[in-house]
Amino acid sequence: KAGVTQTPRYLIKTRGQQVTLSCSPISGHRSVSWYQQTPGQGLQFLFEYFSETQRNKGNFPGRFSGRQFSNSRSEMNVSTLELGDSALYLCASSLADGGLFSYNSPLHFGNGTRLTVT
Amino acid sequence: LAKTTQPISMDSYEGQEVNITCSHNNIATNDYITWYQQFPSQGPRFIIQGYKTKVTNEVASLFIPADRKSSTLSLPRVSLSDTAVYYCLVGSQQTGANNLFFGTGTRLTVIP
Numbered sequence: 001k002a003g004v005t006q007t008p009r010y011l012i013k014t015r016g017q018q019v020t021l022s023c024s025p026i027s028g029h030r031s032v033s034w035y036q037q038t039p040g041q042g043l044q045f046l047f048e049y050f051s052e053t054q055r056n057k058g059n060f061p062g063r064f065s066g067r068q069f070s071n072s073r074s075e076m077n078v079s080t081l082e083l084g085d086s087a088l089y090l091c092a093s094s095l096a097d098g099g100l101f102s103y104n105s106p107l108h109f110g111n112g113t114r115l116t117v118t
Numbered sequence: 119l120a121k122t123t124q125p126i127s128m129d130s131y132e133g134q135e136v137n138i139t140c141s142h143n144n145i146a147t148n149d150y151i152t153w154y155q156q157f158p159s160q161g162p163r164f165i166i167q168g169y170k171t172k173v174t175n176e177v178a179s180l181f182i183p184a185d186r187k188s189s190t191l192s193l194p195r196v197s198l199s200d201t202a203v204y205y206c207l208v209g210s211q212q213t214g215a216n217n218l219f220f221g222t223g224t225r226l227t228v229i230p
Contacts, residue, residue, distance in 0.1 A: 043220035090161045106152055109161025
């Protein structure tokens with residue numbers, strides 16, 4: 001089975017621009033969640049989508065948004081980029097039909113998109 | 119909040135057994151414990167998951183005492199390729215977004 005695929009792998013943007021990141025989950029996984037990882041804040045949860053609906057949301061400003069398509073693929077968008085948005089953005093998929101944290105349905109992560117904002 | 123506390127870093131020599139302990143004093147009845155491993159510039163990778171007592175798979179063992187306020191990930195005979203950051207995660211189906219806490223993890227360095 002193919003793993004979680006994230007594109008692009010690296011991205012450089014300028015302050016004020018917007019960016020869209022893509023995530024293809026493992027086949028059959030309907031839950032897709034997004035995370036931001038920085039050296040200072042560690043791994044932080046952004047949001048989770050299940051069957052095209054946002055099911056959980058972390059404490060990030062409205063500039064961070066996402067969506068999920070009928071084939072479970074997901075996109076994440078960050079508008080009006082700030083320098084502090086520079087991070088590794090990770091996507092994870094799981095079966096998790098009952099919630100973000102279902103037993104025997106661990107998170108399967110992609111290798112992330114490294115976003116640099118200059 | 120089932121937040122977790124782990125040592126920031128650990129060093130070990132190749133071939134030794136490594137035990138990484140995670141404290142989760144506020145663990146809820148329905149919560150279970152999951153451990154992930156992360157290499158630089160890669161996403162975390164699932165290692166092992168458990169609810170109580172002991173769980174073992176082909177790469178690690180997880181020990182959970184009766185009070186479940188802590189858990190210990192045991193890596194037998196580590197090699198250089200086990201150098202990574204290890205995260206302990208606690209939660210259940212009832213875990214909401216605000217309670218999803220990875221913490222800073224434990225940076226394990228395996229020395230030749």
